[in-house]
Amino acid sequence: MRKSKKENNSNILVEKQKFYISEFEQEAAWLSFMHREGWKFVSTDGFHYKFEKAAKEDWVYELDYKENGVAEDDYIQMYRDFGWEYAGQYDHWCYFRKQRTEGEDVDTTLFGDRESKLELCKRVVNGQFLRMLPFLLFMPIMITMTTFFKPADYFGPILGTVFAIILILSLCLFIVPLFVYFNQMNRLNKLIKELGGTK
Numbered sequence: 001m002r003k004s005k006k007e008n009n010s011n012i013l014v015e016k017q018k019f020y021i022s023e024f025e026q027e028a029a030w031l032s033f034m035h036r037e038g039w040k041f042v043s044t045d046g047f048h049y050k051f052e053k054a055a056k057e058d059w060v061y062e063l064d065y066k067e068n069g070v071a072e073d074d075y076i077q078m079y080r081d082f083g084w085e086y087a088g089q090y091d092h093w094c095y096f097r098k099q100r101t102e103g104e105d106v107d108t109t110l111f112g113d114r115e116s117k118l119e120l121c122k123r124v125v126n127g128q129f130l131r132m133l134p135f136l137l138f139m140p141i142m143i144t145m146t147t148f149f150k151p152a153d154y155f156g157p158i159l160g161t162v163f164a165i166i167l168i169l170s171l172c173l174f175i176v177p178l179f180v181y182f183n184q185m186n187r188l189n190k191l192i193k194e195l196g197g198t199k
Contacts, residue, residue: 010053011052011053012042012050012051012052012053013039013050013051013052013053014048014049014050014051015034015048015049015051016047016048016049017030017047017048017049018046018047020180020184020187021124021128021184021188022184022187022188022191024063024065024093024124027063028060028061028062028063029061031049031061031095031097032058032059032060032061032097034049034051035054035057035058035059035061035097036056036057036058036059037056038053038054038055038056039051039052039053039054040052040053040054040059041061041087041088041095041097042088043088043090044088044090045090046090046091057099058099058100058101059097059098059099059100060097060098060099060100060109061087061095061096061097062084062095062096062097062098062109062110062111063093063094063095063096064079064093064094064096064110064120065092065093065094065120065123065124065127066089066092066093066094067092067123067126067127067130069091069092071086071089071094075094076094079096079110083098084096084097084098084110085097085098092127096110114195114196117195118192118195118196121188121191121192121195122192124188125185125188125189125192128181128184128185129185132177132178132181135174135177135178135181136178138174139174139178
């Protein structure tokens with residue numbers, strides 16, 4: 001659900017919005033729409049987007065994924081050389097924008113060709129896999145402990161029950177992010193197939 005909140009400063013707007021990793025194109029399109037409505041993107045924490053009041057101009061937003069999570073000066077300068085303005089970063093995602101002037105024939109897409117968009121999707125898949133690897137490795141241990149370990153034999157009936165509940169809750173905390181991860185990877189792999197990749 002999208003919610004809007006204006007801070008004490010009427011020139012600042014905070015929008016509550018959530019985009020998953022497979023929805024980077026939708027996120028970019030939404031930021032472009034907000035700028036056309038007079039709200040320039042400032043920052044995000046992944047759930048809240050901060051905007052500042054600006055002229056209603058046609059700016060195109062694009063997102064790029066950095067596997068190492070670091071937007072180096074050379075990396076930012078490379079995009080500036082092609083006319084893109086660095087708008088910020090959240091997690092491994094870097095935000096860029098470029099003004100599209102009416103009647104001017106300019107390239108306003110970072111990943112306009114199939115190969116570059118395919119490479120971006122593969123970077124996201126590889127980067128997310130490395131981030132989820134600890135969960136994937138620890139999951140069999142959690143399942144084994146929950147299935148075969150009997151806390152009551154070691155801690156008594158009361159503490160054993162408490163420990164068993166903690167184990168089950170911990171397992172659930174592992175399952176939820178893994179479910180989201182596999183769901184998003186499935187969407188990205190479908191996009192890779194559409195682009196002609198081999199995933």
